[in-house]
Amino acid sequence: MSMVIDDAATALAEARRDLVLRYVQPGLAGLIDGSVSTLAPIFAAAFATGHNWSTFLVGLAASVGAGISMGFTEALSDDGSVTGRGSPLVRGIVCGVMTTVGGLGHTLPYAIPDTLPPGWPNAFWLATTLAVAVVVIELAVIAGIRTRYMATPFWRAALQVMLGGVLVLVTGILIGSA
Numbered sequence: 688m689s690m691v692i693d694d695a696a697t698a699l700a701e702a703r704r705d706l707v708l709r710y711v712q713p714g715l716a717g718l719i720d721g722s723v724s725t726l727a728p729i730f731a732a733a734f735a736t737g738h739n740w741s742t743f744l745v746g747l748a749a750s751v752g753a754g755i756s757m758g759f760t761e762a763l764s765d766d767g768s769v770t771g772r773g774s775p776l777v778r779g780i781v782c783g784v785m786t787t788v789g790g791l792g793h794t795l796p797y798a799i800p801d802t803l804p805p806g807w808p809n810a811f812w813l814a815t816t817l818a819v820a821v822v823v824i825e826l827a828v829i830a831g832i833r834t835r836y837m838a839t840p841f842w843r844a845a846l847q848v849m850l851g852g853v854l855v856l857v858t859g860i861l862i863g864s865a
Contacts, residue, residue, distance in 0.1 A: 709773035717782035721789020722825040727859035734863030743797035750790025758783020793818040
């Protein structure tokens with residue numbers, strides 16, 4: 688009976704390892720890249736133009752472009768035969784889609800029209816406030832995924848991604864305000 692339990696535990700551990708290597712890790716890498724690397728161009732465009740639509744277009748281009756780039760990077764990094772990481776096509780798609788999703792999250796608030804009806808708040812500041820809130824949520828989700836699948840304590844994971852995110856966000860704001 689003990690041997691059956693040991694075999695089941697080993698099979699479960701292998702299944703979890705495969706899930707992490709083939710889907711979680713490429714998806715997490717994409718989500719981090721999309722969420723963090725697009726902050727600078729999006730917020731630079733926001734503060735340089737003060738216009739939501741222009742910022743939305745820059746964010747869309749940065750998100751989709753980064754998704755394509757990261758998808759190819761992951762797919763071409765190895766064929767899976769040496770590392771056991773599975774199909775390069777699947778990993779590339781997972782990474783590329785998650786990169787795009789990570790960038791689009793804080794891009795979408797800038798789809799708010801530049802002019803809102805009287806009595807509404809300033810459209811630019813509304814979009815910017817929502818975008819910053821989305822960034823905080825994205826980074827918390829990343830920390831949660833790192834905690835669950837990468838055995839990183841939540842507060843350490845949160846501190847790491849928040850520090851990186853804040854540095855890139857401030858860089859974009861400073862460059863866009865110059």
